[in-house]
Amino acid sequence: MRPRPPTFTKFRDVQAELDKSGAAIFRDADSVESLIIRYPYSINYIHSYAEDSAFFLALADGKLKGSRCRRPKCRFVYATPRGHCMVCGAPTEWIDLPTTGRIHSWTTCHFGSEAFLKETPYNLIMVEFEGAGSLLLARLKDAVESELYVGMPVKAVFDPNPKYSITDVWFVPDR
Amino acid sequence: MPARSKRSAKSRPSATAARPAARPVTPNTKARKVYMVTGGVTKFAKAHPAMDFRLMVKRAYDYALKGIPNLTNDRIDGTRISYFSDHFSRQLKAASMVQDYLGMNPKGSVRIEWGGATGGECFQAAYEAVASGRMDVCLGAGYETMSRVATWKGNEFIALASDTNFDFPLGGFYTGYYALMVVRHIYEYLRKGKFAHVKDEREAQRLAIAEGCRIMSLVSVKNHRNALHNPYAQYPKRSTVQDVLNSEMISYPLTRDQICTMSDGAAVVIFCDEARAKEFTDKPVRIIGVGTGTDTMRLADRPFGKVPLMPKERASDYDELAYPGIHSFRAGRAAGLEAYKMAGITDPNTQLDFIELHDAYASSEIQTYEDLGLCRYGEGYDFAERGDPFLRGIDYGFPVPKAGAIPVNPSGGLIACGHPVGATGLMQGVFAFWQLQGTIAKHFGDPTLQIRDAQRGAIHSHAGTGSAVTVSILERGFR
Numbered sequence: 001m002r003p004r005p006p007t008f009t010k011f012r013d014v015q016a017e018l019d020k021s022g023a024a025i026f027r028d029a030d031s032v033e034s035l036i037i038r039y040p041y042s043i044n045y046i047h048s049y050a051e052d053s054a055f056f057l058a059l060a061d062g063k064l065k066g067s068r069c070r071r072p073k074c075r076f077v078y079a080t081p082r083g084h085c086m087v088c089g090a091p092t093e094w095i096d097l098p099t100t101g102r103i104h105s106w107t108t109c110h111f112g113s114e115a116f117l118k119e120t121p122y123n124l125i126m127v128e129f130e131g132a133g134s135l136l137l138a139r140l141k142d143a144v145e146s147e148l149y150v151g152m153p154v155k156a157v158f159d160p161n162p163k164y165s166i167t168d169v170w171f172v173p174d175r
Numbered sequence: 176m177p178a179r180s181k182r183s184a185k186s187r188p189s190a191t192a193a194r195p196a197a198r199p200v201t202p203n204t205k206a207r208k209v210y211m212v213t214g215g216v217t218k219f220a221k222a223h224p225a226m227d228f229r230l231m232v233k234r235a236y237d238y239a240l241k242g243i244p245n246l247t248n249d250r251i252d253g254t255r256i257s258y259f260s261d262h263f264s265r266q267l268k269a270a271s272m273v274q275d276y277l278g279m280n281p282k283g284s285v286r287i288e289w290g291g292a293t294g295g296e297c298f299q300a301a302y303e304a305v306a307s308g309r310m311d312v313c314l315g316a317g318y319e320t321m322s323r324v325a326t327w328k329g330n331e332f333i334a335l336a337s338d339t340n341f342d343f344p345l346g347g348f349y350t351g352y353y354a355l356m357v358v359r360h361i362y363e364y365l366r367k368g369k370f371a372h373v374k375d376e377r378e379a380q381r382l383a384i385a386e387g388c389r390i391m392s393l394v395s396v397k398n399h400r401n402a403l404h405n406p407y408a409q410y411p412k413r414s415t416v417q418d419v420l421n422s423e424m425i426s427y428p429l430t431r432d433q434i435c436t437m438s439d440g441a442a443v444v445i446f447c448d449e450a451r452a453k454e455f456t457d458k459p460v461r462i463i464g465v466g467t468g469t470d471t472m473r474l475a476d477r478p479f480g481k482v483p484l485m486p487k488e489r490a491s492d493y494d495e496l497a498y499p500g501i502h503s504f505r506a507g508r509a510a511g512l513e514a515y516k517m518a519g520i521t522d523p524n525t526q527l528d529f530i531e532l533h534d535a536y537a538s539s540e541i542q543t544y545e546d547l548g549l550c551r552y553g554e555g556y557d558f559a560e561r562g563d564p565f566l567r568g569i570d571y572g573f574p575v576p577k578a579g580a581i582p583v584n585p586s587g588g589l590i591a592c593g594h595p596v597g598a599t600g601l602m603q604g605v606f607a608f609w610q611l612q613g614t615i616a617k618h619f620g621d622p623t624l625q626i627r628d629a630q631r632g633a634i635h636s637h638a639g640t641g642s643a644v645t646v647s648i649l650e651r652g653f654r
Binding site: 036039047052078086105106107108109111116122125134135137139149150 | 224322325341348356358362425478479501
């Protein structure tokens with residue numbers, strides 16, 4: 001017979017035990033006991049960028065692509081591309097975006113999702129481009145929290161080893 | 176720099192392509208009157224290891240039925256069940272298991288999910304089931320068990336409710352997204368307002384952020400101290416402005432005490448038509464208005480257009496403002512306009528006695544004051560500082576001259592009660608119901624939070640960065 005898993009009254013001790021042995025018992029203030037097990041889960045998705053594909057292929061070539069509404073009376077310019085226009089519904093066409101812009105807003109993340117915790121602290125910025133009607137979310141490198149401000153000029157840098165991810169482009173101060 | 180920013184805003188094609196955000200809604204006069212007759216909540220907690228989601232909902236449901244002998248399972252025509260994420264318990268179609276555990280089969284049911292607004296959407300789905308005549312009695316039930324994964328993994332699941340092509344891989348983190356929004360909100364309204372006279376741009380922005388953080392901290396203190404009198408709250412605390420500012424920096428400028436926590440919890444509401452309402456309770460509460468709004472999933476796509484106006488506002492109030500940009504929640508404005516119109520509300524500050532709103536962040540509470548027309552856009556910080564949303568009779572440790580004007584989050588809100596997503600909007604409904612019944616003392620074991628003679632209140636539920644918002648208005652249905 002397998003011995004009963006160890007019992008804890010603190011939930012965080014339960015978590016530590018799961019990392020060790022995979023099973024623990026939690027006893028709460030009313031002496032109710034619950035058996036708790038480790039239950040792993042991982043999966044590789046077959047993720048298609050579909051209509052956004054050209055954007056990610058362009059990043060790998062060191063280019064920033066936006067999209068523009070094809071309808072002559074609209075011509076809305078998207079800095080984060082959309083296959084169809086949000087304003088009028090017409091299809092869009094690909095355009096080259098400038099590789100310089102300005103910070104529309106910013107933050108420094110000192111925590112993050114589990115997948116990104118090891119990268120903290122990191123800066124997130126919304127970039128505005130001359131002539132574009134929408135913004136682009138990106139990382140800002142080579143600058144610390146106290147240097148950032150709305151309106152700061154920034155320029156794009158492309159990963160020489162692209163991974164076909166939005167992280168293939170980041171921005172740095174355009175000093 | 177503000178001048179430049181203004182110029183670039185004008186050069187945007189979007190400024191000319193702007194569309195009014197709120198569609199005109201004609202209230203459906205054929206809808207049946209819908210009453211809330213009871214509700215129940217479990218205590219919200221960091222973890223309820225001894226209860227799975229089924230048992231949590233059952234406990235909240237049993238609480239709701241207590242004291243109403245003729246309201247039993249066989250009187251319920253069907254259910255609407257809400258939870259946000261299948262990831263949190265890795266149990267798909269979990270709502271079926273709730274339906275099953277409550278003994279509701281084979282009645283009709285459907286699962287409701289709409290991000291952070293899941294609970295608010297469930298509230299309205301249950302309302303619609305009765306208003307349409309499809310059901311006479313409908314149970315709305317919601318829950319979330321967020322303790323089943325570590326906190327930062329939970330943050331990852333939540334961040335998967337942002338665009339996984341363009342947003343999530345950058346460090347997908349909702350606190351980061353809200354920080355981006357409030358930095359711009361502060362820039363629009365404090366930098367260009369109270370600090371317009373400061374010539375050095377970077378100095379002006381620093382001063383504005385410091386001022387914004389100080390005022391956000393007042394809101395955090397309010398909600399934590401209100402919750403000292405709410406036994407259902409996860410995180411009551413006699414905190415000070417300094418405590419809030421000194422708490423851990425999560426995503427600049429938002430600190431831990433300005434952010435809601437992850438929680439386990441469940442809440443239920445029961446709605447019915449007029450005839451049955453009288454049968455079940457002598458203190459029914461009528462739902463007199465419902466509204467919803469949406470906005471783009473990506474912050475990057477938010478338009479720079481015109482403000483949909485509240486009755487007291489004029490277009491000339493906002494000549495210089497590109498709206499909503501990333502500083503305000505257009506979905507919240509749209510939801511508020513629709514609900515107000517249906518309920519006949521033209522002046523929320525005088526026609527509502529309280530609001531329970533979705534303060535996942537202290538910043539979003541301030542932004543929401545403006546969306547809901549409690550003050551004009553840009554006045555949210557002054558509105559908080561004057562004390563309008565504070566309760567009278569509670570010591571906050573600083574002066575609140577206008578306390579009691581329109582109490583916001585008397586329960587403690589998400590910041591202090593917790594945010595088990597699928598339950599949150601329903602929890603607000605239950606707290607609002609008890610306020611309007613005048614039964615806060617009975618349910619909380621403490622009369623402090625009872626707003627005297629409350630006749631009408633609003634609840635407000637909000638999904639990621641304001642991509643969806645619901646507003647519902649409840650009114651006392653008895654004399």
